[in-house]
Amino acid sequence: MAVTSETISFISGPGLSLHGVIYLPDQARRPAAGAPAIILCLGYRPVFGMFAPKYARGFAEMGYVVLTFEYRGFGESEGPRWRHIAQEQLEDVRNAITYVTTRAEVDADRVALWGDASYGGAHAVMAGALDQRVRCVAATTPFADGEALLRDTRTPWEWQDFLARVDADRRARVLGGGEAVAPEEIMNFEPASHVRAAKHAEKHPELAALRYPLSETADSTMAYKPVDYVDRLAPRPLLLIAAELDRTTPTSQAEQLYGAAGPPKRLVILKGAGHTDVHGARLADVMEIGARWLARHLGPRTADIVRVEGDPEAEDVDARVPADLRDLIEKEAIR
Template sequence: FYSEGDQISGIIRLPDGSSSEPWPGIVQGPGWLGLKDAKLYLPYHEALTAAGYLVLIFDYRGFGESEGDRGVILPQLQLEDLTNAVTYLTTREDVDADNIGVFGSGGTGGGNAILLAASDDRIRVAVSQVPVADGEDWLRRMRREYEWQEFLDRLENDRRERVVTGTGEMVHPREEIMVPTPERRATN
C-alpha cells in the first residue's frame, strides 16, 4: 500500500483454513526501530491467525523495505502510516472493514496503537503491549541526571543550529537517543 505517496512494504498473514466470509483484520506497526519481519512478532501473529484474524504488519516509511526518508522517527508520521494501513485493509475483499483492530508492541509500537485507537473510529479493538506513553519520561529514565542534562544541552544546541543553518545533526538512534548498554548493542 501507499502512505502519503511512499510505497510501504508489509506482510499479510492469513488465518488458517478458508472462509467464505471476510476475516476481521489486525494492523500492526512495529515498535521502536523494529521491522515487519522481526521474529519476536511471530508467536503473536500465529495466535491471531489461528483465532481467525488477518494480520498486516509493515515497515514504517523510511524503515526496512518501505520508501521514505531514512532516519526520520516522528510519531505523527507513523500514525499516518497506521491510518493508511487501516484504509488499505478496508479495500481488501477478504477483510471485514467493520472489524479492524490494532496491535502494538514495544515502546512506540504500543504507544502508536493507543494513538491510532484514539484517533480512528474504524478501530474496534486495541492491544498495546509495553507502550511508551511519555517519550520525555522514557528517555530521561535511561540516563543519570548529568547524562540527562547533557542530552538536553545537545538538543538545544541542535535546535539553535537548525534555525541558523537549516540543517540538524544526524544521530544513530540506538547509540545516541537510546543509552547504549551492552544488552541493547547485542540486539542490533
C-alpha cells in the same frame, strides 16, 4: 492450519509507497462476512523480520488476517531513510487501517491494533484513540508520555546535558547540518536491552546501522503523549501488557495509561520480565494473553446488544499459541 502470506503496498504521507506483508488464515476459517484483522505496529527499532512474522503467523493460525508493514523510511518502504518521527508513523498506522479495510478477506467492522513494545504500543494507543474504525487495542510495554520517558530514564544532569545537545542540534539543523545518532542515544535503553540488541543485530544487521536525526526524533518523542488521548478510546477495549523489570519503558508508563483510560481495560504486568522479554523469551505468553483478549473483543457484532461493559475473565476461550510456533519462539528467543 495453512497460512498464506502476500507482499503488499499502500500509500501514506506525501505519496510514499509503504511495504508490508499480509497474512491470511486458512480459507475455511474465514467467515463469509470477512475475518477479523489485526494491524501490527512496530516499535522504536522497527526491523520487520525480528518479531513481526512470528506474531503474524501465530495470530493468522488462530483465524485472524494480520497486516504487518514498515514505516516510511524503513526497510523496503519509501521515504527519507530512518527518519523516525512519531507523528509521521502515526499517519502510516492510520493509512494501514484504511488499507486493511479494502481487503475482501476482512470484516472492516472488526479491526484491532497490536502495538509491539514502546513506540509500537504508543502508536497503537494513539491511533486507536483517534480512529473510530479501530475496534480494540492491545499494547506491550507502551509509553504514556514521551518527554517523561526520556527524562525519567536519565539522571538530572544527564537530562540537562541531553536537552543542551538537542538544542544545539536544532540550531545546526536549520542551518543545514545536524547529527544522525544511534537510537539508544535518544531513548535510554536498560543494559539488558543493549546486550540483546547486539545479539539481534547478528541476525538483523540493519539494527546496528540505524541512525536517527537527533533533534527531530527527540522533539517528536517529547511531544508524543498518548496519555492525553487514551480516554478517547473508551468504550472500546484496551489491553496493556507491561514487564515488571522494564527499565526502558518502565511499568509506571503503562500504569499511567491504564489510570487515564476508560473501561473496559486490563493491565497485565509480567513477573520477572524485562523490556525485550515481551517479544523474546516471553513472546508466546504475551500472544496467549492477547489472543484471549482479542477473542472476546473482536467477535462479530450482535444486533440486539448496544454495548457490554466490564472485563470478566474468560479462561474458557481457546486462544493458545500453536505448539510448533511456541517451540520456534522459545528456541529463537534472545535471552
